[in-house]
Amino acid sequence: MESQQFTLNDLKRILIEGAGAEETVDLDGEILDTDFEHLGYESLALLETGGRIEREYGIVLDDDVLSESNTPRALIDAVNAQMGDGTQAAA
Structure with missing residues (x-):
């Protein structure tokens, strides 16, 4: 059985589906090491994201x-x- 991997693309998709994306933030840029707050995602958005990942x-x-x-x-x-x-997340 092949091991499933959670990727940056998976995370971006779930973030956008759950909380949308601010127009001023480029999620296609180098965001791996950018704080979620700087990306426009507060704790409530991250809780929603976590729930979606779990499901x-x-x-x-x-x-x-x-x-x-x-x-x-x-x-x-x-x-x-x-x-x-x-x-580990790829750079």
Whole structure:
């Protein structure tokens, strides 16, 4: 069975579906290490994103994951670790 990996494209899709995107933010740019707040996503948007990730990927994220994952890279790494993939976010 092939291991599933959560990617930056997956995260961007879920963020946009759940909370939209600010016109002034380019999600296609180099955002892996940009704070979610600078990307226009506050804690409520991240809670929605976490819920969508859990439902779509059949995982449970610890409460601390969303509060401690300040950047897309950190959240992607946490999701992949939870899925047992161990793959780190690509730069």
